Amino acid sequence: MEYFIQQLINGLTLGGVYALIALGYTMVYGVIQLINFAHGEFFAAGGYMGVIVLSYFAGLGYMETHPVFCLTASFALSMAFCAYLAIGVEKIAYKPLRKESRLAALLSALGMSIFLSNGLMLTQGVYDKAYPSELFQGGLSFGLVTVSYLQMLIVCLTGALLVGLNILVFKTKIGMAMRATAQDKTMSALVSISSNRIISLTFAIGAGLAAAAGIMVGLYYGSVRYDMGFVPGIKAFAAAVLGGIGNITGAMVGGLIIGMVEIFGAGYLSGEYKDVFAFIILIAVLYFKPTGIMGENIDDTRV
Amino acid sequence: MSAEPILELRNVHSGYGTIKALKGVSLKVYPGEVVAIIGANGAGKSTTLMTICGIIAAEKGEVLYDGKKINKVSPEKLPIKGLCQVPEGRRIFPRLSVEENLILGAFHRKDQEGINKDIEYMYSLFPILGERCKQHGGTLSGGEQQMLAIARALMTQPKVLLLDEPSLGLAPIIIQQIFDIIKDINEKNGTTILLVEQNANLALQAATRGYVLETGEITLEDKADALLHNPEIRKAYLGE
Numbered sequence: 001m002e003y004f005i006q007q008l009i010n011g012l013t014l015g016g017v018y019a020l021i022a023l024g025y026t027m028v029y030g031v032i033q034l035i036n037f038a039h040g041e042f043f044a045a046g047g048y049m050g051v052i053v054l055s056y057f058a059g060l061g062y063m064e065t066h067p068v069f070c071l072t073a074s075f076a077l078s079m080a081f082c083a084y085l086a087i088g089v090e091k092i093a094y095k096p097l098r099k100e101s102r103l104a105a106l107l108s109a110l111g112m113s114i115f116l117s118n119g120l121m122l123t124q125g126v127y128d129k130a131y132p133s134e135l136f137q138g139g140l141s142f143g144l145v146t147v148s149y150l151q152m153l154i155v156c157l158t159g160a161l162l163v164g165l166n167i168l169v170f171k172t173k174i175g176m177a178m179r180a181t182a183q184d185k186t187m188s189a190l191v192s193i194s195s196n197r198i199i200s201l202t203f204a205i206g207a208g209l210a211a212a213a214g215i216m217v218g219l220y221y222g223s224v225r226y227d228m229g230f231v232p233g234i235k236a237f238a239a240a241v242l243g244g245i246g247n248i249t250g251a252m253v254g255g256l257i258i259g260m261v262e263i264f265g266a267g268y269l270s271g272e273y274k275d276v277f278a279f280i281i282l283i284a285v286l287y288f289k290p291t292g293i294m295g296e297n298i299d300d301t302r303v
Numbered sequence: 304m305s306a307e308p309i310l311e312l313r314n315v316h317s318g319y320g321t322i323k324a325l326k327g328v329s330l331k332v333y334p335g336e337v338v339a340i341i342g343a344n345g346a347g348k349s350t351t352l353m354t355i356c357g358i359i360a361a362e363k364g365e366v367l368y369d370g371k372k373i374n375k376v377s378p379e380k381l382p383i384k385g386l387c388q389v390p391e392g393r394r395i396f397p398r399l400s401v402e403e404n405l406i407l408g409a410f411h412r413k414d415q416e417g418i419n420k421d422i423e424y425m426y427s428l429f430p431i432l433g434e435r436c437k438q439h440g441g442t443l444s445g446g447e448q449q450m451l452a453i454a455r456a457l458m459t460q461p462k463v464l465l466l467d468e469p470s471l472g473l474a475p476i477i478i479q480q481i482f483d484i485i486k487d488i489n490e491k492n493g494t495t496i497l498l499v500e501q502n503a504n505l506a507l508q509a510a511t512r513g514y515v516l517e518t519g520e521i522t523l524e525d526k527a528d529a530l531l532h533n534p535e536i537r538k539a540y541l542g543e
Contacts, residue, residue, distance in 0.1 A: 187394040
């Protein structure tokens with residue numbers, strides 16, 4: 001039983017991270033029907049930006065004296081950096097192809113992914129980069145179940161980001177404009193909504209969330225690597241498809257399911273095959289219910 | 304009729320790729336007028352409105368609004384200047400509520416109080432929309448959607464309202480209602496209206512002047528009354 005609860009907490013942590021990344025895929029798809037294969041790279045770039053900022057503060061000795069400030073700054077800077085990076089990527093690689101076939105933009109996205117990943121490798125090196133480890137030693141024990149402080153932070157922060165996103169998309173005027181743009185771009189223009197600005201905003205939000213996830217993963221596993229975006233990126237994509245691509249709530253649910261399945265699969269079946277479970281789900285969804293859990297049926301939660 | 308047209312097209316050509324839909328359309332709309340463009344299916348009526356709004360780029364010629372050339376102005380800037388369109392098929396945002404559709408009509412406006420007041424005004428103008436304010440736009444009937452589309456356009460506070468086939472697919476009694484409202488908007492608010500219709504009889508009764516559009520060209524222009532009594536028009540468009 002303790003083992004089960006422990007895995008549940010681990011699954012929640014990982015699932016939250018996948019959900020954050022999956023949102024970027026699903027929101028961009030909702031607005032411009034593009035699978036942004038470069039999205040995993042925003043996650044990796046976010047992880048790197050986090051380690052750069054945190055290491056800088058650690059070098060100054062601020063980590064011991066002002067840990068909250070250091071963390072906040074690293075998240076804020078990294079998310080802002082990736083948001084602008086994503087806006088730039090969209091303008092360079094996708095916007096010129098918006099009127100072309102969808103395949104053209106898809107190929108451009110693949111190219112962008114390789115370009116960004118190589119850019120990270122060339123600027124940051126091929127070896128793992130370690131996160132400063134002073135933070136988050138220890139945790140709380142409940143009998144045999146241990147929840148580390150870091151897991152608590154990840155779960156709480158993920159929850160806060162997901163709630164914040166929901167409020168933005170479903171309660172604000174700009175969120176309304178995002179949903180309108182996803183539904184009908186011509187009509188949106190006729191009521192003075194600039195689709196270019198909404199598309200930029202969508203990329204920025206998606207990449208910001210992925211950047212936050214990148215720092216969390218960096219903190220959790222203790223290091224980042226230039227190609228770290230690839231596998232989580234595809235798993236988060238699987239999560240977005242599982243939830244129903246284009247559906248925000250779906251991406252959150254899908255991320256949690258993929259995280260849980262991966263952790264429980266690794267825990268109860270085989271750790272060696274942990275990466276396989278997400279893809280089994282992806283294939284099964286595409287085969288049996290391509291619209292995903294929430295696709296088409298509960299469509300009011302689409303972007 | 305004041306001297307300067309508020310909206311003018313000068314020899315406008317436009318189309319879709321290699322298909323030329325407009326081949327030199329010129330027309331003028333003066334402030335306070337209701338102008339009708341009548342014509343058969345595929346004559347280029349909707350293209351004319353979409354070209355005015357900048358959704359389709361004019362390849363040649365000029366579109367002038369309020370004396371200024373607007374060919375190169377991006378479409379989302381035009382509602383801010385008071386030029387607004389209710390497009391063909393109404394294009395309600397299907398998965399936004401009625402209220403959200405109205406709020407987006409006022410997307411560029413900052414006067415929150417005025418917006419709230421206008422929404423209430425729309426509900427008094429179209430009580431059915433008030434009853435359905437939390438419902439998704441896509442769940443409304445055709446007539447209700449047309450009312451919502453007009454109300455959404457009014458939320459932009461237009462000086463010139465372009466209406467594309469407001470009668471399309473509606474029951475006669477609803478059509479009469481819609482046209483009464485259009486007349487009201489023109490008379491009470493002084494909003495200039497450019498109306499595109501296949502139903503020539505209806506359009507010319509509501510309009511002060513009319514243009515006849517045939518395969519991308521204006522073939523006739525006259526007072527609405529005169530067009531209504533023109534034997535050729537009666538034969539070609541009024542089924543006599």
